[in-house]
Amino acid sequence: MDEIQNKEQSTSTHKIGIYLWIWGLLFVLSFFSYMVDWFAFQGFLRWTLILIFMFLKAGLIMAFFMHLYWERYALVNILLWPMTAIAGFIILMAAEAKYTVFTRLLYFFIGG
Amino acid sequence: MSDNSLNNLPGGFKGMSHDMGSDQTAFKGVQWGKVMMWIFLLSDTFIFSCFLISYMKGRTSTVVDWPNTSEVFSLHVGGVPVPLLLIAIMTFVLITSSGTMALAVKYGYEKNRKMCGWLILATAIGGLTFVGMQVFEWSKLIHEGVRPWENPFGAKQFGSFFFMITGFHGTHVSIGVIFLFIYARKVFRGDFDNGKRGFFTTMKSDYVAIEILGLYWHFVDLVWVFIFAFFYLW
Amino acid sequence: MSDEYNQKNAPLEAQSSDTISGTSGTPSKDIDYVRPAELPEQDLYHGHSFITKWIFCQDAKIIGVQYFLTAVFTGIVGLVLSWLMRLQLGYPDLVPFITAEHYYQFVTMHGMIMVVYFLTALFLGGFGNYLIPLMVGARDMVFPYVNMVSFWMFFIAVCVLMASFFVPGGPTGAGWTLYPPQAILPGTPGSNMGIILMLVSLSLFVIGFTMGGLNYIITILQARTRGMTLMRMPLTIWGIFTATALAMLAFPALLVSCIMMTLDKMLETSFFMPTIVQAGEVLDYGGGSPVLFQHLFWFFGHPEVYIVALPAFGIVSDLISVHARKNIFGYRMMVWAIVGIGGLSFFVWAHHMYVSGMNPWFGFFFATTTLIIAVPTALKVYNWIITLFRANIRMNTVMLFCLGFIVTFVNGGITGIFLGNVAVDIPLSDTYFVIAHFHMVMGIAPLMVIMGAVYHWFPLVTGRMLSEKLGKWHFWFTFLGAYSIYFPMHYLGFIGVPRRYFEMYDSPYVASATGLNEFITVAALIVGFSQLIFIYNIVSSLSIGKPAGKNPWKANSLEWLTPEVPPAHGNWGEKLPVIHRWPYDFNVPGAKEDYITQTTPPSEVISAEVEKT
Numbered sequence: 033m034d035e036i037q038n039k040e041q042s043t044s045t046h047k048i049g050i051y052l053w054i055w056g057l058l059f060v061l062s063f064f065s066y067m068v069d070w071f072a073f074q075g076f077l078r079w080t081l082i083l084i085f086m087f088l089k090a091g092l093i094m095a096f097f098m099h100l101y102w103e104r105y106a107l108v109n110i111l112l113w114p115m116t117a118i119a120g121f122i123i124l125m126a127a128e129a130k131y132t133v134f135t136r137l138l139y140f141f142i143g144g
Numbered sequence: 145m146s147d148n149s150l151n152n153l154p155g156g157f158k159g160m161s162h163d164m165g166s167d168q169t170a171f172k173g174v175q176w177g178k179v180m181m182w183i184f185l186l187s188d189t190f191i192f193s194c195f196l197i198s199y200m201k202g203r204t205s206t207v208v209d210w211p212n213t214s215e216v217f218s219l220h221v222g223g224v225p226v227p228l229l230l231i232a233i234m235t236f237v238l239i240t241s242s243g244t245m246a247l248a249v250k251y252g253y254e255k256n257r258k259m260c261g262w263l264i265l266a267t268a269i270g271g272l273t274f275v276g277m278q279v280f281e282w283s284k285l286i287h288e289g290v291r292p293w294e295n296p297f298g299a300k301q302f303g304s305f306f307f308m309i310t311g312f313h314g315t316h317v318s319i320g321v322i323f324l325f326i327y328a329r330k331v332f333r334g335d336f337d338n339g340k341r342g343f344f345t346t347m348k349s350d351y352v353a354i355e356i357l358g359l360y361w362h363f364v365d366l367v368w369v370f371i372f373a374f375f376y377l378w
Numbered sequence: 379m380s381d382e383y384n385q386k387n388a389p390l391e392a393q394s395s396d397t398i399s400g401t402s403g404t405p406s407k408d409i410d411y412v413r414p415a416e417l418p419e420q421d422l423y424h425g426h427s428f429i430t431k432w433i434f435c436q437d438a439k440i441i442g443v444q445y446f447l448t449a450v451f452t453g454i455v456g457l458v459l460s461w462l463m464r465l466q467l468g469y470p471d472l473v474p475f476i477t478a479e480h481y482y483q484f485v486t487m488h489g490m491i492m493v494v495y496f497l498t499a500l501f502l503g504g505f506g507n508y509l510i511p512l513m514v515g516a517r518d519m520v521f522p523y524v525n526m527v528s529f530w531m532f533f534i535a536v537c538v539l540m541a542s543f544f545v546p547g548g549p550t551g552a553g554w555t556l557y558p559p560q561a562i563l564p565g566t567p568g569s570n571m572g573i574i575l576m577l578v579s580l581s582l583f584v585i586g587f588t589m590g591g592l593n594y595i596i597t598i599l600q601a602r603t604r605g606m607t608l609m610r611m612p613l614t615i616w617g618i619f620t621a622t623a624l625a626m627l628a629f630p631a632l633l634v635s636c637i638m639m640t641l642d643k644m645l646e647t648s649f650f651m652p653t654i655v656q657a658g659e660v661l662d663y664g665g666g667s668p669v670l671f672q673h674l675f676w677f678f679g680h681p682e683v684y685i686v687a688l689p690a691f692g693i694v695s696d697l698i699s700v701h702a703r704k705n706i707f708g709y710r711m712m713v714w715a716i717v718g719i720g721g722l723s724f725f726v727w728a729h730h731m732y733v734s735g736m737n738p739w740f741g742f743f744f745a746t747t748t749l750i751i752a753v754p755t756a757l758k759v760y761n762w763i764i765t766l767f768r769a770n771i772r773m774n775t776v777m778l779f780c781l782g783f784i785v786t787f788v789n790g791g792i793t794g795i796f797l798g799n800v801a802v803d804i805p806l807s808d809t810y811f812v813i814a815h816f817h818m819v820m821g822i823a824p825l826m827v828i829m830g831a832v833y834h835w836f837p838l839v840t841g842r843m844l845s846e847k848l849g850k851w852h853f854w855f856t857f858l859g860a861y862s863i864y865f866p867m868h869y870l871g872f873i874g875v876p877r878r879y880f881e882m883y884d885s886p887y888v889a890s891a892t893g894l895n896e897f898i899t900v901a902a903l904i905v906g907f908s909q910l911i912f913i914y915n916i917v918s919s920l921s922i923g924k925p926a927g928k929n930p931w932k933a934n935s936l937e938w939l940t941p942e943v944p945p946a947h948g949n950w951g952e953k954l955p956v957i958h959r960w961p962y963d964f965n966v967p968g969a970k971e972d973y974i975t976q977t978t979p980p981s982e983v984i985s986a987e988v989e990k991t
Contacts, residue, residue, distance in 0.1 A: 045250050045254050048247070048250065055246070065377065066228065069376075090370070094362075097242060097243075104155070104163060104172060106160045106170055117725070121194075121724075125197050125200060127739070128736055129204035130204065130205075130737075131738075132205035132669065133206075136207050137207060165609070167602060167606050167610075168415070168600075168602050168603070168604060169416055169417070169602070170599040170600065176521070176601070179599065180592045183596065186626070187629075191634055193630075194631050194634035194674060195634055198649065300664055301665055301666065304645075304649055308637070
């Protein structure tokens with residue numbers, strides 16, 4: 033096929049340093065999230081820390097180990113937009129769970 | 145970045161509208177297999193999300209107390225309970241194997257066959273260690289009387305969700321380990337250098353297969369990040 | 379795309395043929411320019427033996443036909459089950475073996491078969507496999523082997539489903555939504571092996587479908603031919619694509635609920651099972667949440683409605699355009715409506731659950747989103763009607779089915795607006811009004827499209843035309859018959875006849891309901907038997923049908939432009955086609971003929987005032 037160009041694909045290699053950096057950061061973040069439990073933080077602080085470390089770790093893995101940072105926006109957007117459906121599901125189910133426990137407490141313990 | 149024609153395309157959102165408006169491919173320069181893995185992982189993300197959402201709903205709406213995970217999952221080191229020790233080690237093992245996988249992908253693209261093969265093997269052994277530790281964790285809990293249908297520490301759903309979610313994740317890890325061993329063999333044999341055709345396909349092998357395998361492996365790690373946060377730390 | 383990039387001569391630069399005002403080169407060469415291929419030719423596996431050619435075949439067209447036939451077979455089983463239900467409702471105790479248990483099993487299996495194993499498999503597996511590679515100009519699906527495995531997973535899933543008819547206790551009778559706790563408790567028919575086989579079968583279906591779905595999505599996104607931009611794809615492909623994307627994201631919820639319910643049944647976990655007292659005895663279950671299953675199920679179930687509807691929307695747009703000899707009105711609007719419906723469909727699921735005891739505020743949220751999703755749907759209906767307006771309509775069987783679809787869909791859609799509002803839904807829920815609504819909107823309407831599509835594409839698949847005369851008889855029997863079945867059901871719903879009741883006994887509305895029920899039953903039997911006309915038409919046309927030749931409908935889209943009809947393995951012979959326009963250039967002013975195929979280069983129709991696509 034003479035018309036074929038760009039047989040070479042996009043994925044080029046990156047310097048080893050960046051992988052080692054990310055690797056190190058992941059260890060540090062995992063250590064931090066373990067420390068959240070170690071020091072037994074409670075309440076709002078615990079949740080904030082857990083979520084921050086979780087999203088940082090997930091973001092680093094996706095962006096660098098899975099190369100999403102280097103991918104073109106077409107792929108990135110197609111992959112990330114569907115997550116809004118999951119976000120909606122989570123929010124609505126959180127509300128639903130609260131309501132379920134409310135009705136249970138109301139009927140089981142207080143008595144409808 | 146090596147010099148290739150993709151660099152001539154616009155980037156960012158302008159690039160996105162350009163790619164989407166062009167003919168032939170929507171994801172420029174991304175191989176079929178890689179898109180397949182990404183879309184599959186998107187679908188798999190929805191599976192794990194549904195599991196975790198069910199867990200959230202189940203845990204929040206139960207009126208029986210949920211067990212304190214940092215006590216249930218603690219290990220006794222010299223008589224002192226250390227909370228979540230095993231889980232912490234498992235997390236570190238999995239992250240280590242994720243790092244070796246990322247390097248294997250890098251060396252694969254550099255056509256460094258030996259290095260790539262050894263790193264994949266290291267990843268597989270990391271995965272195997274993880275599964276082994278999970279088996280230990282399961283057997284410990286089973287000895288303590290936790291079952292999918294009951295749980296001496298509190299709500300019944302604790303055992304159910306624990307075994308189901310970690311079991312499903314462990315299955316993913318085990319499948320990954322099997323494929324890692326298969327691909328380590330393929331790399332050492334040189335399939336990706338001479339473009340040998342696969343068993344099920346007429347397409348030529350290429351080092352992009354290592355990246356596809358890597359995507360799967362990192363995804364397994366990614367899921368563990370969420371399970372660690374929501375199941376063990378909550 | 380923006381002009382500044384068109385000027386560059388970058389190798390990967392997209393340059394579509396609409397740049398008539400090109401700057402360099404001779405005009406005829408320039409306006410026909412399509413940028414070169416990005417990807418090497420696909421190597422295909424060519425089967426040699428009977429088994430690799432026809433059974434474990436890797437050709438998407440054969441796989442499509444395999445899917446089609448398997449789905450039609452299960453559909454016929456579903457049809458027979460519906461007759462048995464109707465016989466019981468119209469003439470109670472006429473058939474002695476239809477007991478209450480059997481009735482519920484028939485209801486359940488009819489629903490599940492029709493929604494999942496018939497319509498989903500037929501549209502995506504059948505039409506998707508056959509049409510996607512042809513319409514986007516690919517040689518085959520991108521992963522032919524995975525595609526073959528996908529069909530056989532589906533086949534095994536169907537076998538497991540059918541096996542549940544023969545196990546002790548029979549198939550499950552929990553209703554097609556399989557709501558726990560009753561689905562897995564003794565007292566419900568088939569609560570042992572029946573429900574387990576159903577859950578296993580659904581899980582297998584999801585796994586098999588995921589393999590197929592990956593193929594459809596990636597073929598459409600990454601394996602289009604030169605010149606085929608996304609906005610030049612036929613709407614059929616847009617419908618199938620969006621539906622597949624929905625399926626990839628919605629089926630996980632079904633898989634998860636299946637796994638959890640299987641564990642509830644087999645390991646006695648309590649995901650969905652609250653504390654239950656049965657016959658004075660407290661069961662081992664406790665603390666689970668039945669409403670969680672409903673949420674998971676409908677998070678799958680509502681997108682599933684659109685998985686069935688969107689391919690139908692897409693296909694009917696193409697059929698209308700071809701047989702009205704006019705471009706589809708508002709192509710881009712149609713595309714965005716399909717995508718918009720797909721996106722919104724993940725935020726409307728709980729309108730199936732207004733009476734389930736969920737958080738009362740949800741009714742407000744989901745009624746709003748439900749009414750919003752009606753907007754793009756209505757846009758599509760308007761566009762079909764405007765396409766027909768002052769068109770050169772061929773009143774053949776295909777067009778009749780398209781018109782039947784529009785009427786039925788409008789009918790079902792409007793009753794959907796009733797049911798989307800909480801205040802109206804509460805008195806109407808679980809009545810025959812609901813049955814009438816969803817059979818109109820996602821039963822009869824997609825079926826009309828399937829039948830129209832079969833009349834349209836039969837010449838492509840077999841090389842012979844179906845009989846028009848028999849086709850018209852078939853249409854009128856089906857259309858009028860379907861209306862005589864479902865129109866009275868709206869009335870039954872208004873007077874409050876509940877669905878899923880085995881018998882009405884001495885209810886106060888028995889007087890007016892009995893006659894109608896008998897009428898509906900007779901109509902259902904006639905409609906069912908009239909499908910024999912269709913089957914006879916297909917079977918006889920295989921051998922005595924008029925030879926179709928190439929492109930009998932004078933359509934523009936790629937599937938009719940293969941070198942051989944029916945297309946051979948690899949579809950395109952030596953060279954892949956090159957696309958210069960959208961598939962809707964009908965009756966273009968200034969063109970010699972009333973259609974310009976997608977492969978016609980602009981230099982051949984220089985005087986035609988074509989749309990820029």
